[in-house]
Amino acid sequence: MNRNNRNRKGHPTLAAAAPVPRREGAAARTLRAAAIARRLATAYPGATCSLDFASPFQLVIATILSAQCTDRRVNLVTPELFRRWPDPAALAAARPPDLERVIRSTGFFRAKAKSILGCARALVDRHGGHVPQTLEELVRLPGVGRKTANVVLGTAFGTASGVVVDTHVGRISRRLGLTRHADAVRAERDLIRLLPRDEWIGFSHRLIEHGRGPCAARRPRCEDCPLADLCPRVGVAAGRRPRTAR
Numbered sequence: 001m002n003r004n005n006r007n008r009k010g011h012p013t014l015a016a017a018a019p020v021p022r023r024e025g026a027a028a029r030t031l032r033a034a035a036i037a038r039r040l041a042t043a044y045p046g047a048t049c050s051l052d053f054a055s056p057f058q059l060v061i062a063t064i065l066s067a068q069c070t071d072r073r074v075n076l077v078t079p080e081l082f083r084r085w086p087d088p089a090a091l092a093a094a095r096p097p098d099l100e101r102v103i104r105s106t107g108f109f110r111a112k113a114k115s116i117l118g119c120a121r122a123l124v125d126r127h128g129g130h131v132p133q134t135l136e137e138l139v140r141l142p143g144v145g146r147k148t149a150n151v152v153l154g155t156a157f158g159t160a161s162g163v164v165v166d167t168h169v170g171r172i173s174r175r176l177g178l179t180r181h182a183d184a185v186r187a188e189r190d191l192i193r194l195l196p197r198d199e200w201i202g203f204s205h206r207l208i209e210h211g212r213g214p215c216a217a218r219r220p221r222c223e224d225c226p227l228a229d230l231c232p233r234v235g236v237a238a239g240r241r242p243r244t245a246r
């Protein structure tokens with residue numbers, strides 16, 4: 001590979017490999033997904049959850065707060081929240097206006113307060129104050145959907161129950177041609193089919209970091225991307241060589 005086939009960060013460019021075909025078969029896509037996973041592992045070796053937490057309980061609450069909000073903002077709010085209400089029993093007894101005041105800056109604070117109080121009460125009433133360790137039990141908690149349950153199981157318990165599909169993972173998976181679904185559950189189903197189970201947790205942490213780096217929502221920096229030669233750039237604006245992969 002000559003220097004012209006490397007971008008300015010030293011990663012292979014699209015010109016360095018055979019282009020991703022417009023109609024890619026399932027076997028070829030699986031191989032490409034494996035190559036993407038390997039490349040991401042090299043590019044983001046320390047990628048992990050960016051929410052601060054000290055227990056599964058704290059991670060459940062922080063993840064509920066992270067809806068429509070940055071993890072950085074959540075991390076500014078949770079120290080005060082867990083100082084005042086350190087466990088499910090204390091949080092279940094919180095006055096809604098007090099809780100709303102503490103979490104207000106994360107947005108949608110009334111709905112989030114309702115979910116958090118309901119979740120804390122359910123943890124106390126149904127699970128003895130402990131966070132359950134199955135997807136089925138987690139998604140029955142108020143405010144906890146499949147994404148939050150996958151985050152908690154993967155990050156707090158090391159259980160690969162699925163692939164966390166947040167806004168970054170969904171967007172980049174579509175650009176990479178690994179799914180065409182905007183719906184998170186359908187996108188997750190595609191990713192689960194393409195990736196071995198032992199990649200599920202790390203893959204989404206790394207893709208989230210990639211979304212905070214070169215593959216930004218508005219202006220992806222494909223010229224700096226370590227995946228450039230593996231990416232068909234589906235839906236990326238004109239001038240960055242968009243192509244339909246499926």
Ligand code: SF4
Binds near residue numbers: 220221236
């Ligand atoms: S930055 Fe560009 S090349 Fe890299 S994953 Fe995103 S769309 Fe693909």
